[in-house]
Amino acid sequence: MELQEITQFIKRKWQTVITFTLLLAALALVVSVALPQKYRAEQRLLLVQSYAEDVDPYAATRSTEYLTNLLTEVMYSEKFLTDVTQSGFGVSEDLFPELPRKRKNFWEKTLRTRVVGDTGIIEVNIYHADQYTADQLALAVGHVLRNSHTNYHSRGNAVMIQTIDQPTVSPRPVQPNIPLATGAGAVLGVIAGLSFIYLFPRKEFFFLKNGEQYRLSPARQHDWSKPIAEPEKFYQESAIKYPRFYSEVEA
Numbered sequence: 557m558e559l560q561e562i563t564q565f566i567k568r569k570w571q572t573v574i575t576f577t578l579l580l581a582a583l584a585l586v587v588s589v590a591l592p593q594k595y596r597a598e599q600r601l602l603l604v605q606s607y608a609e610d611v612d613p614y615a616a617t618r619s620t621e622y623l624t625n626l627l628t629e630v631m632y633s634e635k636f637l638t639d640v641t642q643s644g645f646g647v648s649e650d651l652f653p654e655l656p657r658k659r660k661n662f663w664e665k666t667l668r669t670r671v672v673g674d675t676g677i678i679e680v681n682i683y684h685a686d687q688y689t690a691d692q693l694a695l696a697v698g699h700v701l702r703n704s705h706t707n708y709h710s711r712g713n714a715v716m717i718q719t720i721d722q723p724t725v726s727p728r729p730v731q732p733n734i735p736l737a738t739g740a741g742a743v744l745g746v747i748a749g750l751s752f753i754y755l756f757p758r759k760e761f762f763f764l765k766n767g768e769q770y771r772l773s774p775a776r777q778h779d780w781s782k783p784i785a786e787p788e789k790f791y792q793e794s795a796i797k798y799p800r801f802y803s804e805v806e807a
Contacts, residue, residue: 566750566753569753569757572749572752572753573746573749573750573753574749575749576745576746576748576749576752577742577745577746577749578745579745580741580742580744580745580748581738581739581741581742581745582741583741584737584738584740584741584742584744585734585737585738585741587737588732588733588734588737588738589734591732592685593685593729593731593732594683594684594685594690594729594730594731595683595684595685595686595687595690595725595726595728595729595730596681596682596683596690596725596726596730596731597681597682597684597687597690597691597693597694597723597724597725597726598679598680598681598682598694598721598723598724598726599679599680599694599697599698599719599721599722599723599724600672600677600678600679600680600719600720600721601677601678601680601698601701601702601717601718601719601720602675602676602677602678602717602718602719602720603620603623603624603627603676603677603678603715603716603717604676604715604716604717604718605619605620605623605676605711605714605715605716606714606715606716607714617674619711620674620676621671621674623709623711623715624671624676624677624678625671626708626709627678627701627705627708627709628669628670628671628678630708631667631669631680631697631701632660632663632664632667632669634656634659634660635707636700636708637652637659637663639700639704640693640696640697640700641696643696643699643700644699645692645693645695645696645699646688646689646692647689647692647693647696651689665683666682666683666684666693667680667681667682667683667697668680668681668682668683669681677720678701680694680697680698680701682694682697682723683730683731687725690725691723691725694723694725695723698719698723701717702717702718702719705717
């Protein structure tokens with residue numbers, strides 16, 4: 557099928573594509589609104605190491621990269637979470653489920669970390685439904701990293717972590733991202749609509765036809781694979797059903 561034929565085919569089936577697009581976009585919007593809205597507290601920390609004068613710069617960079625990746629993984633651990641809840645900030649054990657698996661899943665949804673290349677910078681984002689709690693969790697995470705990081709690596713006091721950006725809480729909920737989710741739903745709807753008209757070219761979904769509104773239902777089409785009734789038999793059956801009409805025609 558050539559490009560022009562494909563374009564014409566899509567133009568004939570545009571209502572089907574739009575139907576899928578609107579349905580999936582609306583579904584994504586409803587789901588996004590129904591999910592709990594969360595605020596974000598973000599901060600950045602810098603890992604600094606002490607080296608001898610003759611150390612290889614490449615080895616130093618690799619060491620910094622290793623330590624930042626190690627710490628970002630450790631931050632999701634049960635040990636680190638326990639240190640956070642015992643740090644003295646407005647964070648209590650009541651915020652987290654009691655079962656270990658649910659507790660871990662909750663913490664993984666609350667915490668997001670990212671290492672900025674090989675710079676030694678660690679970005680920490682906390683997501684929570686309450687602004688104050690999000691801010692307190694971010695402060696507690698930063699406090700544990702600065703004061704207890706030696707418990708998680710073997711470099712000891714040769715490593716120092718500094719807060720370069722204090723926690724800032726978003727003024728409005730940022731998760732879930734409703735515009736992004738709705739747009740993604742619309743894109744999936746376009747893909748689903750195009751796939752549908754490709755797999756089922758004889759079916760359509762109509763909005764309007766000849767000014768009249770129709771329900772969204774598959775359009776019926778005649779099955780040309782079945783044989784057509786014989787004309788003589790069709791005439792006889794019609795004459796029996798409509799005798800007055802056929803008597804007038806014969807006259």
